[in-house]
Every structure is written in C-alpha cells, then in structure tokens.
Amino acid sequence: MVRPRDNRADGTGSPVRSNAAARHTEDTSVGPARHLGAAPRTPVWLKATTLIISVLLVGVVAFGAYWFIRLQGNITKQALGAGNSRTEDAVDEAKDRMQILILGSDTRDGKNSQYGSAAESTGYGHSDVMMLMDISADNKRVSVVSFPRDLLVDIPKCVDQKTKREFPAQKNVMINAAMSEAGIGCAVDTVNKITGLEVDHFMMADFNSVKELSNTVGGVDVCVSDAIYDPDSGLRLPKGTSKVQGEQALSFVRTRHAFGDGSDLGRIKAQQGFLSSLVRKIKDDGTFSNPGRMLGIADAITKNLTIDDGLASVPTLLTVGNRLKDIDVSKVAFVAAPTEPAVSDQNRLQLAEPAASQLFAAMRKDIDLTDPAAKPDASASASASAEPSASQSPAAPAYNKALQPVTVANGSGDPARAKELVAALTAGGFTQTGQLTAKAVAKTAVYYGADFADVAADVAALLGIPASQVLPAAGVSGVQVYVGRDYAGATQQPDAPATLPPDIVNQTAGDTVCQQANPALITR
Structure with missing residues (x-):
C-alpha cells in the first residue's frame, strides 16, 4: 500500500487524515486528534453531588477517627492479675461466658481531691465498691454479685506487675485492701480465690465517673422509704422517688449510714437499686440505638475508667456493650455475697456458710440465679448429647x-x-x-x-x-x-447438685425498690 505523500516540503502542511477519520466528516481540515479527543461535558449537578458525597465521607471518617482516638485516649490500663496462676484461656468477648470485676476506687487525687487528701487512699487506693458481673454465653442473663468492703478474707500472695515487688499473702483482712498495695490484679486474684472462678476482665471507676454518667443520662430515679439526711455523705432526699445526678448521685451510692441499719449491707442494696434504675433508663430511652447518646455515655465512662489490657480497646468495649443491649431486665440479677458478723471482729463481716459456698458453686455451674430450676437451653442440650447412655451413667447415691x-x-x-x-x-x-x-x-x-x-x-x-x-x-x-501436707486442694464434681440459699437475689433490674431509710437519719 502506497501512503500519500506529505505536501509539506517545509513541514507546514496539514496532517494526513486517515480514512477512518475522513468517514466522519466532509471537512477535510478537521484533524483526527481534535475530533476523536472531544469528551462530553460533566453536568453541573453531578459535580455538585460528587463533591457533597466526598465531603460527607471525609466528615464521617474524620468524626469516627476523632471519637475513636478520643475514647481510646481516655482509657487507663493495668494488668489483669498479680502473678497468680490461671488455668483458663482468654475468652472471646463476642460469644463466651464472661466475668468482669467492677470496682469503685476511693482514690482522692486529681479530680477526686475534693473528697479528701491523697493520704486517705494509700497505694493504689481501696476498692470502695466491688461487684462481680457474670454475663451468660447466650446473652440472656446477667448476675451481679456485690462484696461488702468490710468483708474479711484471705488475700493471696501478689506481685505488683509494674514494680515487680512481691507482697506476702494476708489472712483475715478486709477485702477492699486487696488492691491497695499490688494493684487491681490482686483484687482480681482475691475474688478468684474466694469464688473458684477465673475473672476475665475488670473495670475500675472513680468517684467522678458516677457524677458524669448520671449527668450524661439526665439523672437516675431512686426511691427511699422516708425523708433522710446523712451529714457524712451530704445526701438529703425527700420521701418517695427523686431524680439524682451529679454530686447527689455520688452521695447516694457512697453513703454508708443512710440505709438499712447503717451498715455496708444497706449501702450495697442502695447501689444495686441505683444500677437497676440506671439500666431501665438506658433501655427505656433507646440509648443503645442512639449513636449520639452512646458516644456521650462512652466518653463519660472511659474518662474515668481503668481496665485490663485485654479489654482496653474501643472495639472490644463496644462488643461487650452490644451484648447487653437486648437482655431482659428481669434477668439482670443483683445479689449480695452471704455474710455474717465476723468471729474475730463483730464490726466486720465474714462469708456465711454454707450459703456462700452454695452461691459460688451455682455460679461455677452457670446456674440462672433468678430461676435455679430452669432447664438448659437448646444449645446446652445439644452440647450434652454426647453424655453416656443410661446404662453407662453412675447410679444416683442411695443416701441423702x-x-x-x-x-x-x-x-x-x-x-x-x-x-x-x-x-x-x-x-x-x-x-x-x-x-x-x-x-x-x-x-x-x-x-x-x-x-x-x-x-x-x-x-x-x-x-x-x-x-x-x-x-x-x-x-x-x-x-x-x-x-495431710500432700493435699493439693479441693475440686468440685462437675455433676454435684447446686443448692442455692433462699432469697439469694436481692432484686432484678426490672424491680423498682424503695430503700429502707436508717431510722437514725430520718428527718421530719
């Protein structure tokens, strides 16, 4: 094929057009680059829409990043244990049964300095509140067991995981002192020793957390049988139901004398009543489905929270919180560890037997404390299908x-x-x-x-x-x-019957309970 010659001897002539280009126009002066390179103009509305979507996406990402960084930065961490051995693997926070030890610190430094001098809370401080929260694997029930701060227990040998200093075991000392020397991990190991469970995580909050959380949710309804005034805590309430928040909410959960007989047991019931009301309010207000409210609560909690390394991430905390959103409030059981006046000191408490052992045995067996006779659910039945046949099963004992x-x-x-x-x-x-x-x-x-x-x-x-x-x-x-000296320790038969003491559950989150005022502090 002979290509047409370029007429431009001096290079100034028009370019040679291909046949394909010539087919699209009669104007031989139109070159292929100009014709084929032309693109349709983007509509203005599409440009504006793209710009808006881009801005929104950037805003969402920036907003999420801001809150993630803020919440993550709020969190303070400590070690889960204090050097004592564990036999269980780490739990899957999304689907396993899980125990979380919830502690309220009496530390009086920083934001808590108005409640006393730092010398009043030595070392890591004392656990002013101690509750063990047990979440079932199927997310259908939660048990919250309170331990009085005046309870005398044996504390195991503990090692401060920061300084590596070892503290010897102690006998017959108040449980709230467990973390004062070796840190929160020692409190965890102490509860493990008492209950026979292995706590998976802990959360410790200070005085300020109650104030900020109660303000964030707009106050919590509490009920008292009579008008009361406690000069020590500053709590003053009229008879009936009141909404408390801020300092008044803190006074309600801190007061040691306003309720019952003025002992720590009355305070435990008041704290459980406060938490029950808080749970109902959060669920009734639709907080779990409202991202704005959830972020506000998360910010208020994490700013005043110390947790273990395994729980110390925003996604993990959100996973745990998500498990709680659909639980029936009637299946959130508040329990107090059975106690009695201590033999060694009538102003202190000791675990009451056999009730305490019965409670802890039931917890180890994952018994529903609100309905101990309840049959296992379908998943539990399925997992039990591999058990031996009747001919292989041991006969029931022929005695009581x-x-x-x-x-x-x-x-x-x-x-x-x-x-x-x-x-x-x-x-x-x-x-x-x-x-x-x-x-x-x-x-x-x-x-x-x-x-x-x-x-x-x-x-x-x-x-x-x-x-x-x-x-x-x-x-x-x-x-x-x-x-004898060779004995390694007691073990429990997996099929041993679980017997619970009567009325072990103080209340559920679905119950509205009026706290009985201490007669000595009733005002007229």
Missing part, C-alpha cells in the same frame, strides 16, 4: 448427702485447709460437716465407719482424693477426711 456425718481433721499444717474442705463439702451437698484438731501428717486419707463405704468414696471423689487413700476405720463414726 445432707444427713451424712463428715468431719475434717486438719493435719496439713495450714489452718485455712479445714475451712476450704468444709466449703467444698458443703457445696457438694454434704452439709453435716464438722472440724477436729489433728496432728500433722504427711499423707491425706479418708476414713470411714461401718456402712459408710459408699459415702466415703463420694467424699473422696468430690475432694479429688485417690480411691487408694480411702480406708475403713473401726473408730470412726461416719466419714473422716484426715488431710
């Missing part, structure tokens, strides 16, 4: 555990061992227990009298004692557990 005499002779050299064993036996249904003084021995044995061989075998299985160490003894009436 509650009537069997079981004594504990403590030859371990550890005074706390007898109490531990009695608690384990009681939780397993053997409530007729007693203790004997005993000489120190190296090896543990379970002795039994005539006709008690089956009871002794069950007792040994409950306590994790090998069958080879179960022996007949002519001088024993019933069953005697003679614990």
